[in-house]
Amino acid sequence: MSEAQTQAFQAEVGAVLRLVVNSLYSHKEVFIRELVSNASDALDRLRFESLTRSELVAAGSQFRIRLAVDAEARTLTIDDNGIGMSAEELTQNLGTIARSGTREFIKQLEQAREAQGSSVQLIGQFGVGFYSAYLVADRVDVISRKAGTDAAHRWSSDGQTGFSVESAERAEPGTTVVLHLKEDQTEFLQEFRLRSLIERYSDYISHPIELASKRTPKSDASNSDASNSDASNSDASNSDAGDKFERINRANALWQRNPKEVTLEQYQEFYKHLTHDWELPVAYRHFQVEGTQMFTGLLFLPKQPPFDLFDPSSKHGVRLHVKRVLIMENSEELLPKWLRFLRGVVDSEDLPLNVSREMLQDSRAVRTIKKQVVNHALGMLEELERDKPEAYLKFWESFGAVLKEGLHFDPEEKVRISKLLRFASSTESGSVSLTSYVSRMKSEQGAIYYAVGPSLGVLSASPHLESLRAKGYEVLLLTDPVDPFVMSNLPEFDGKPVEDAMGAGLDLSEKQGDKSDSKDDYHEPLFDKMKEILGDRVSGVRASKRLADSPVCLVSPEGALSPHIERMLRARQMEMPETKRVLEVNRDHAVVIGLRKLLLIEPNSPKLSEWVELLHDQALIAEGSPPADPGQFAKRMARLLTDAAEAALK
Numbered sequence: 001m002s003e004a005q006t007q008a009f010q011a012e013v014g015a016v017l018r019l020v021v022n023s024l025y026s027h028k029e030v031f032i033r034e035l036v037s038n039a040s041d042a043l044d045r046l047r048f049e050s051l052t053r054s055e056l057v058a059a060g061s062q063f064r065i066r067l068a069v070d071a072e073a074r075t076l077t078i079d080d081n082g083i084g085m086s087a088e089e090l091t092q093n094l095g096t097i098a099r100s101g102t103r104e105f106i107k108q109l110e111q112a113r114e115a116q117g118s119s120v121q122l123i124g125q126f127g128v129g130f131y132s133a134y135l136v137a138d139r140v141d142v143i144s145r146k147a148g149t150d151a152a153h154r155w156s157s158d159g160q161t162g163f164s165v166e167s168a169e170r171a172e173p174g175t176t177v178v179l180h181l182k183e184d185q186t187e188f189l190q191e192f193r194l195r196s197l198i199e200r201y202s203d204y205i206s207h208p209i210e211l212a213s214k215r216t217p218k219s220d221a222s223n224s225d226a227s228n229s230d231a232s233n234s235d236a237s238n239s240d241a242g243d244k245f246e247r248i249n250r251a252n253a254l255w256q257r258n259p260k261e262v263t264l265e266q267y268q269e270f271y272k273h274l275t276h277d278w279e280l281p282v283a284y285r286h287f288q289v290e291g292t293q294m295f296t297g298l299l300f301l302p303k304q305p306p307f308d309l310f311d312p313s314s315k316h317g318v319r320l321h322v323k324r325v326l327i328m329e330n331s332e333e334l335l336p337k338w339l340r341f342l343r344g345v346v347d348s349e350d351l352p353l354n355v356s357r358e359m360l361q362d363s364r365a366v367r368t369i370k371k372q373v374v375n376h377a378l379g380m381l382e383e384l385e386r387d388k389p390e391a392y393l394k395f396w397e398s399f400g401a402v403l404k405e406g407l408h409f410d411p412e413e414k415v416r417i418s419k420l421l422r423f424a425s426s427t428e429s430g431s432v433s434l435t436s437y438v439s440r441m442k443s444e445q446g447a448i449y450y451a452v453g454p455s456l457g458v459l460s461a462s463p464h465l466e467s468l469r470a471k472g473y474e475v476l477l478l479t480d481p482v483d484p485f486v487m488s489n490l491p492e493f494d495g496k497p498v499e500d501a502m503g504a505g506l507d508l509s510e511k512q513g514d515k516s517d518s519k520d521d522y523h524e525p526l527f528d529k530m531k532e533i534l535g536d537r538v539s540g541v542r543a544s545k546r547l548a549d550s551p552v553c554l555v556s557p558e559g560a561l562s563p564h565i566e567r568m569l570r571a572r573q574m575e576m577p578e579t580k581r582v583l584e585v586n587r588d589h590a591v592v593i594g595l596r597k598l599l600l601i602e603p604n605s606p607k608l609s610e611w612v613e614l615l616h617d618q619a620l621i622a623e624g625s626p627p628a629d630p631g632q633f634a635k636r637m638a639r640l641l642t643d644a645a646e647a648a649l650k
Contacts, residue, residue, distance in 0.1 A: 004166035033201035034129030042082025043325040068212035081174035109361040147173035204254035210245035255298040268475040285380040299344035316340035321347040333360040338406035425477040450476035456562040465549035544584030551589040
């Protein structure tokens with residue numbers, strides 16, 4: 001590539017750049033954290049690659065990040081000797097956003113910007129921190145040479161319409177970012193300002209960060225080169241010739257420090273470095289384990305869920321280090337999927353440096369580490385629930401649907417997870433825990449009751465709960481699609497059985513020891529007639545003891561999915577066999593008494609069939625299901641109203 005090739009930004013990149021510059025005006029200094037973090041990541045990747053390809057790192061080479069300023073040229077340079085990028089990678093990484101959900105991200109970003117500039121956290125979550133350079137620069141040059149290659153290239157852009165990529169010179173692998181600062185951003189050319197920012201944002205980075213603290217004249221040859229080309233066109237790796245560099249960070253892995261020596265602000269800044277999230281974490285847990293396995297860990301609970309939280313292809317897990325060497329960015333083997341919202345670092349003293357994913361999956365040591373990570377993660381959530389209940393409820397709103405999965409995937413932790421669950425209630429406002437539910441149970445109440453439906457409105461008015469409400473029993477109202485599967489893994493809590501209030505097996509009279517009321521066992525000719533009319537749309541018709549005000553309801557057999565879950569799965573083109581449910585009848589309801597009389601007087605009356613069909617449609621509507629034939633339902637309803645009107649006028 002001898003001549004510069006100019007390309008337009010991907011449309012989404014242009015939108016992101018405009019939003020970054022327009023939205024983050026009060027957070028300009030964070031660009032230094034983003035660019036230094038990128039440099040640190042490049043060094044980590046090269047160190048990892050060199051474990052199997054030692055030729056990538058020259059003998060005696062020391063990993064480092066260097067900062068240099070040129071007040072006269074108004075440039076700030078950030079240089080690393082890390083993995084570097086090829087021309088194709090420069091184009092791909094800096095000119096496009098090759099990730100799913102891009103348009104949705106930009107939509108969220110625009111909405112957040114309108115909400116008083118709160119788009120800060122979205123920028124970091126999406127991982128476009130490089131573009132924060134345009135908060136302070138009106139042009140950025142990136143000179144990079146990929147490790148293992150001889151060719152270097154320069155990417156250059158003003159952040160407006162597009163970018164150019166051309167050949168460049170660089171003596172060693174790595175990347176140099178040259179920021180041509182705006183006229184009103186010269187504060188970032190001041191040495192004390194850069195020192196304070198590195199100390200605040202990047203002091204814990206494990207690689208030395210060096211600052212050119214004393215500048216000396218360049219050689220005549222260097223000056224001659226500079227006079228004939230832009231500063232960014234010179235050999236990037238030699239741009240610091242004649243400078244004296246001083247380390248300005250402690251380069252000590254934060255997770256290896258004594259927790260008593262780490263401040264809250266340091267934890268928060270490390271979290272931002274680790275995740276590129278601009279929001280502060282809700283909670284964190286720093287732990288050290290000694291014994292058969294020696295390792296340290298640092299877990300964080302984010303405030304906002306990532307946009308791909310429920311994307312099956314999304315990556316999750318903690319960073320795995322072995323003796324401070326980064327081995328994997330997302331080690332799923334150390335963090336179960338039901339805790340995938342957590343971010344953090346685990347550093348083992350015992351695993352081999354050449355550990356692979358296959359080795360992790362079969363490693364007893366990894367299983368031990370994972371168990372401890374889960375233990376500390378749950379401990380962090382329990383502490384948040386106990387000490388900051390309002391913050392915990394916000395966590396639940398964001399991540400509760402994921403945490404529930406643990407009941408299915410990790411039965412060993414069922415007791416601890418179940419205490420962290422929250423549900424809507426038929427009697428209490430807000431969300432309630434199972435522990436608080438048990439504390440409010442009636443003395444004669446024999447079970448914890450729950451109901452599953454499409455919405456709180458439908459469940460609150462459900463005929464299935466009439467007898468429970470009449471007895472003053474609280475019912476948990478579940479509307480999350482995963483809830484039926486969750487509750488199937490929770491047969492009891494605190495010694496109390498957990499029962500589906502909408503299931504066919506509900507037996508309130510026996511729970512109360514009341515054997516005198518046996519009307520649920522009663523069978524009469526009306527039930528046979530109703531079954532004959534409805535045919536195979538129901539599996540049977542029986543008397544109900546759960547109904548108090550409604551004439552009928554439909555109940556599902558044990559183990560069957562709730563109706564709205566079946567509808568949801570069919571809407572996703574999943575084949576679902578139709579569940580035949582039982583029609584329960586309130587024998588004391590006026591409508592049922594009328595049907596019983598009509599059957600005795602005129603057993604073949606067409607009105608009998610019409611009213612039974614109407615009752616079946618009513619039961620469907622009450623549970624949130626549509627009538628099988630809405631047109632016929634409307635006609636039957638119209639005829640019924642007409643008959644009622646005529647009778648009233650007589």
